[in-house]
Amino acid sequence: MFTIGVLARRAQCSVPAVRFYEAQGLMPPAERREGGHRVYGRPDLARLLLIRRLRDLDVPLDRIKAFLKLDEGGKPCAETLAFFQEQRDAIRQRIEALRDLDLSLSLHMANCQSGCLPAAKACDLYGALST
Amino acid sequence: MFTIGVLARRAQCSVPAVRFYEAQGLMPPAERREGGHRVYGRPDLARLLLIRRLRDLDVPLDRIKAFLKLDEGGKPCAETLAFFQEQRDAIRQRIEALRDLDLSLSLHMANCQSGCLPAAKACDLYGALST
DNA sequence: GTGCCACCTCAAGTAACTTGAGGTTCAAGG
DNA sequence: CCTTGAACCTCAAGTTACTTGAGGTGGCAC
Numbered sequence: 001m002f003t004i005g006v007l008a009r010r011a012q013c014s015v016p017a018v019r020f021y022e023a024q025g026l027m028p029p030a031e032r033r034e035g036g037h038r039v040y041g042r043p044d045l046a047r048l049l050l051i052r053r054l055r056d057l058d059v060p061l062d063r064i065k066a067f068l069k070l071d072e073g074g075k076p077c078a079e080t081l082a083f084f085q086e087q088r089d090a091i092r093q094r095i096e097a098l099r100d101l102d103l104s105l106s107l108h109m110a111n112c113q114s115g116c117l118p119a120a121k122a123c124d125l126y127g128a129l130s131t
Numbered sequence: 132m133f134t135i136g137v138l139a140r141r142a143q144c145s146v147p148a149v150r151f152y153e154a155q156g157l158m159p160p161a162e163r164r165e166g167g168h169r170v171y172g173r174p175d176l177a178r179l180l181l182i183r184r185l186r187d188l189d190v191p192l193d194r195i196k197a198f199l200k201l202d203e204g205g206k207p208c209a210e211t212l213a214f215f216q217e218q219r220d221a222i223r224q225r226i227e228a229l230r231d232l233d234l235s236l237s238l239h240m241a242n243c244q245s246g247c248l249p250a251a252k253a254c255d256l257y258g259a260l261s262t
Numbered sequence: 263g264t265g266c267c268a269c270c271t272c273a274a275g276t277a278a279c280t281t282g283a284g285g286t287t288c289a290a291g292g
Numbered sequence: 293c294c295t296t297g298a299a300c301c302t303c304a305a306g307t308t309a310c311t312t313g314a315g316g317t318g319g320c321a322c
Contacts, residue, residue: 003300005298005299016279019301033287034287035286035301036286036287036300036301038300038301053232055278056232061277081240084240087232087236091232091236094229095226095229097187098222098229101184101187101218101222102223105222109212109216134268145310145311146268146269147310148309148311150270155309164319165318166270166318166319167269167271167317167318168270168318169269169270191309193308
């Protein structure tokens with residue numbers, strides 16, 4: 001049993017974000033103490049961590065919400081597996097895109113280093129990334 | 132010389148986005164025809180492509196703006212190289228994070244496939260990503 | 263000359279939070 | 293027991309990077 005501050009730290013997110021997730025229905029309405037302070041337990045942390053992981057993948061909140069609801073309904077693995085596979089495909093694509101970008105950045109830097117170092121000339125910036 | 136629609140298509144972005152970049156000072160105020168329609172040339176496309184590439188890296192608009200201005204001033208390579216190196220570091224970090232995520236997704240899926248297939252039981256969702 | 267699509271401006275909406283104002287609760291120290 | 297400071301509360305407004313919509317013009321084909 002811990003406070004919202006502790007929960008947030010453990011999930012690497014801000015306190016207002018946790019409250020926001022509750023307001024949006026991604027986190028269940030938290031139990032409260034006498035004074036109104038929210039109290040959380042281990043399952044809440046697990047849920048929040050899941051939300052954050054999916055957010056790191058840029059899965060939008062309403063998709064996460066639907067997914068969590070699906071899981072609450074005790075749906076069979078098939079749908080869960082499909083969802084995860086979808087995320088893995090998205091990850092693969094993004095890694096490829098990032099590698100592409102990295103390559104063109106490195107090409108430009110090589111260009112720049114050989115072409116510009118002698119004089120303090122400016123780099124040919126647009127040529128670099130636009131091809 | 133081409134229209135905003137053609138420009139946008141070539142840079143894989145929306146027409147309003149191009150106008151938005153102009154309003155924000157990332158694109159220079161475009162030349163206009165008699166009727167008021169914007170006209171663009173090759174350098175505009177190069178600039179827009181650069182902006183989009185950097186946006187794909189989640190570089191915020193004001194950072195891109197500062198960078199473009201730096202380049203316009205004809206600053207020496209050193210600063211440009213530093214900027215690019217920074218982006219490459221960011222790319223590397225993001226690729227690693229994505230690989231991490233992919234790993235934990237795959238572990239979960241393996242778990243799920245062996246544990247849940249016989250019965251149509253639900254997966255242990257929270258345990259999957261939260262550890 | 264009349265469609266019709268692409269363009270124009272301006273205002274408002276969206277996602278996912280963050281920041282701020284103004285006020286309460288809680289645990290520790292005196 | 294009292295106070296003090298951090299952590300909590302709610303509610304409203306701000307932020308970023310656009311998108312969407314309304315209402316209206318430009319340009320070209322037939």
